[in-house]
Amino acid sequence: MRLPDFEAWAMFAAVVEHRSFTDAAKALSVSKATVSKAVTRLEEHLDTSLFNRTSRRLALTESGKRLADHAHRIMAEGQAAEEAARDETAELSGVVRLGAPMTFGLLRIAPLVAEFTRDNPQVDVDLHLSDAHIDIVEMGLDATIRIADMPDSSLRARRLADVTLHLVASPAYLNARGRPQHPSDLGGHDCLCYSNVTTPDIWRFAGPGHQNVAVQVRSRITVNSGEAMLPALRLGVGIARLPDFIVGDALAAGELEEILVDWRSPPYGLHLVTPPSRLRPARVEALLDFIIRRHGC
Known part of the structure; x- marks a missing residue:
């Protein structure tokens, strides 16, 4: 043989x-x-x-x-x-290559990477931030964070949390254009759409009495970064669906208002995605365990 x-x-x-x-x-x-x-x-x-x-x-x-x-x-x-x-007491060392969505990575993952590398001085982290769908094997990543519905694949995905979408607009927009009372009203409004999904202009909602509604909206701006919608939202250009880690501060400050609160878009999953193998270098396992414990989502 x-x-x-x-x-x-x-x-x-x-x-x-x-x-x-x-x-x-x-x-x-x-x-x-x-x-x-x-x-x-x-x-x-x-x-x-x-x-x-x-x-x-x-x-x-x-x-x-x-x-x-x-x-x-x-x-x-x-x-x-x-x-x-090797001796299990040996200090962790080597490079960990980690991917994450741009805004979530900046706000939630980068601080954890900083803390982890401070506490593990022999471990280097190569953090790749992108909202594009990437092939983690081709990119040579040890793991990546994804906010998405995960299709069947050979990759291993652990769901860490749900990511809730908020339907938001500025008070100026709502005062000028009126407040939608039902998802079907959105067809008559200007909207801001996220392009890294299959159907950016089809918005789905679940509401009272187990109702499910799909609405086609008119997109004034279509962009592949949720954070890039914030200037247009603040200026009253339209309505958008965005997660709390992007709009939370603006909602708390009164710059934006949440609308149709009885109707919710299906949440996306926050996933930790790794190659198929269950075996990983100790430095990778340690960083992923740290993120799982501290993801704060």
Whole structure:
């Protein structure tokens, strides 16, 4: 029986993570030729190309995309096994690569990362903030925070909390345009829509008597950042649906008002998403446990 070429799988995972043979070689402290030969060896053994290579660009093939998750898992489990064999009292060290939505990451995750790195001086954190849907395996992330309905996938997702959406507008807008009394009234109003969802202009509500209503709204501004809606909201441009961590302060200050309080949009889940493997390096496990304990959502 031929054993798997674990070194080649690990080097393939490093190239995927760093998106470069050169950078992968630096991270692994080996030559670029060593990494290239290992990946070529793996391609020959699998009888498939893993990368499309040009002088300016390196991209995974379809086979490479399918196998990248396996490579990442092999790498992570190998690191976890080595750390498990070490003295359990050893100080945590190494890099943790974590993703999070932009505004939530700035307000809720960045302070936790700061506290964690202060208390663990040998751990470095690479925090990637983006509201775009990202492939955590292709990005080389150890975990990411997502606020979304999670589709079925090979990823592991732990729901940490519900994120409630508030329907809000400025007092000036409501005084000028009137206050909607029912979700169907929203069709006659100007709205601000979040684009990183499947149907930005379809708003769904559940209300009294188990009623469910879907309304198509007119979007004056469509944007991929909820926080970017705040200036337009304050100026009375329209109505928006936003979570508490974005509009909470504006509501408390009276800059915005919540409307249709008896009607609620289905909450999104706040999820901690990780690759399929249950084994993770101790530094990753420690940071994720810290976030779970302290997420404050």
